Amino acid sequence: MSYAFEAEGLVKRFGTTTALAGIDLAARRGTVLGVLGPNGAGKTTAVRILATLLRPDEGRATVGGHDVVTDAARVRRLIGLTGQYASVDEDLTGTQNLVLIGRLLDLNRREARARAAELLAWFGLTDAAGRPAKTYSGGMRRRLDLAASLVGRPEVIYLDEPTTGLDPAKREEMWGVVRSLVDDGSTVLLTTQYLDEADALADEISVIDHGRVIAHGTPGELKRIAGSQTIVVRPTDPGRIGAVAEILRASTGADPELPRPGLLTVPVDSDATFTTVVRRLDEAGIGVVELALRLPSLDEVFFTLTGHGAEEPTEVAA
Amino acid sequence: MTTTTRTAAATPSRAGAAHAAGRPFGMARHSLALAGRSLIKTIRTPEQLLDVTLQPIVFVLIFVYLLGGAVAGSQHEYLQFLLPAIMVQTVLFASIATGVSLNTDVEKGVFDRFRSLPIARSAPLVGSVVGDLVRFVVSIVVLLGFGYALGFRIGTDPLSALAACLLTIAFAFAVSWIGVLLGVLMRSPGAVQGTAFLLLFPLTFGTNMMVPTDTLPGWLQWWVGVNPVADVMEAARGLMVGGPVAGPVSRSLLWTVAIIAVFAPLAVRAYRRRA
Numbered sequence: 142m143s144y145a146f147e148a149e150g151l152v153k154r155f156g157t158t159t160a161l162a163g164i165d166l167a168a169r170r171g172t173v174l175g176v177l178g179p180n181g182a183g184k185t186t187a188v189r190i191l192a193t194l195l196r197p198d199e200g201r202a203t204v205g206g207h208d209v210v211t212d213a214a215r216v217r218r219l220i221g222l223t224g225q226y227a228s229v230d231e232d233l234t235g236t237q238n239l240v241l242i243g244r245l246l247d248l249n250r251r252e253a254r255a256r257a258a259e260l261l262a263w264f265g266l267t268d269a270a271g272r273p274a275k276t277y278s279g280g281m282r283r284r285l286d287l288a289a290s291l292v293g294r295p296e297v298i299y300l301d302e303p304t305t306g307l308d309p310a311k312r313e314e315m316w317g318v319v320r321s322l323v324d325d326g327s328t329v330l331l332t333t334q335y336l337d338e339a340d341a342l343a344d345e346i347s348v349i350d351h352g353r354v355i356a357h358g359t360p361g362e363l364k365r366i367a368g369s370q371t372i373v374v375r376p377t378d379p380g381r382i383g384a385v386a387e388i389l390r391a392s393t394g395a396d397p398e399l400p401r402p403g404l405l406t407v408p409v410d411s412d413a414t415f416t417t418v419v420r421r422l423d424e425a426g427i428g429v430v431e432l433a434l435r436l437p438s439l440d441e442v443f444f445t446l447t448g449h450g451a452e453e454p455t456e457v458a459a
Numbered sequence: 460m461t462t463t464t465r466t467a468a469a470t471p472s473r474a475g476a477a478h479a480a481g482r483p484f485g486m487a488r489h490s491l492a493l494a495g496r497s498l499i500k501t502i503r504t505p506e507q508l509l510d511v512t513l514q515p516i517v518f519v520l521i522f523v524y525l526l527g528g529a530v531a532g533s534q535h536e537y538l539q540f541l542l543p544a545i546m547v548q549t550v551l552f553a554s555i556a557t558g559v560s561l562n563t564d565v566e567k568g569v570f571d572r573f574r575s576l577p578i579a580r581s582a583p584l585v586g587s588v589v590g591d592l593v594r595f596v597v598s599i600v601v602l603l604g605f606g607y608a609l610g611f612r613i614g615t616d617p618l619s620a621l622a623a624c625l626l627t628i629a630f631a632f633a634v635s636w637i638g639v640l641l642g643v644l645m646r647s648p649g650a651v652q653g654t655a656f657l658l659l660f661p662l663t664f665g666t667n668m669m670v671p672t673d674t675l676p677g678w679l680q681w682w683v684g685v686n687p688v689a690d691v692m693e694a695a696r697g698l699m700v701g702g703p704v705a706g707p708v709s710r711s712l713l714w715t716v717a718i719i720a721v722f723a724p725l726a727v728r729a730y731r732r733r734a
Contacts, residue, residue: 192575193574214577217577222571225568228567228568229569229572230564230569232499232500232503233500241493241495244489244492245492245573245576245578246576247485247488
């Protein structure tokens, strides 16, 4: 009962293409659900249904217990939407955009101005508040879009690919914003094509492809699905790399690889092997600057699950 | 509820949407807020007004000085005949912009933002139609001012002339709902503009705007007879410079109501369905 939103068996067809082929999505209150998939997997369609912009052909979805089709007006009071499509007006200034939305949310003039100023300050846009949005840089524009979706203090926030096209520094910034929204108690649905982004932000991830959920779990669980872990060792003295390789081979029965000079990796089947390696390195008196048991990256997870890479576009339209 | 404990930066006060459901006249208030948005856009990009101010001036100059002598015997006579009709044409052309800017909003995603808000679905449509009334007023003021400078004089009384302006605006308001329907249905702003012009050309030029009806061939006389724009032009002419009033005015009003009754619901419906 603690789900902030819940979708069951959503199907959506556009003409002959099936964008969603029966999808289930749910997030507990105050958590981030990452919806991960390549272009055209159906991410945006799912978000549009949950945001009342699109009716599902089959299945049902609720937000805060309210049906998105039959009780859409109630749902709209709970949600904030930021995406490639839900945009601010480029001809209006930052302040004018936010005040307009405040007025549409029935704040009075004073409240709407105060809320706009507050959000602009929070997103570091105070200096640009009086400029038309079309003069904003990409990062500023994203922040204004996000600010616009927060005017009504939504309980559930949909972020549809919020960092697509942003440079790494701006992405980190956006991640910080998402984290503080969750700290405030909001529930976030985040769609992304970036595996590291889902890994960094999501409590749970639904991996979707061709309109279906092909895997669901915590980032850690998904990584385990993809199978083997890797031991990584970097000895303090590069000259002892041969001795380290010998220990790794003896402990795991596999041949270590040397992906970079001075760094050895070897796949392992069980966590116990790692302890063995640590003990033997210690016995041999070999110091290390790096020694880790790594889970596979989400890229590898995606490849295992779908048989194709995450960046590869598929033929189904979103 | 989690909301009661949310106190950090994003939520310093909780005056927001919570009490929204209780406030009456939401639809009117939201539409006005959105009309205000159209107004800000018009003020911010005054070049948008060029087409509805310069174009009629050019038309008046061309027609009056090119055709005036031949059609009416004198340029002043012809100006008196032409100007009220040009006013109707100008405001109708101005009404195209409503559909075009609406289509731009749909395309850019601004309307999806509005649609995700707890406001009436028709509010953004009503807002842009009402907001564009300002364009109509501006174009009328400019045109009449220019006409006055050239020698146009009201032949009736100021109140009747004002009635002519209001009737024209009311009719254009109705026609802009057709633009709204096109704006929601069509794929690009350019297509909306092109289609609207295609519709408006026979409607505005297929009238007695430039020449008296009895000089036209039979089939064109028939068209002028059924063309609602001809009624509005006739009414505007009657109210501003004199001539028959009662018939054309009542027919214009009937058309205005009929067009709104048909196209406003169609536009709202198409907008609701647009994915």
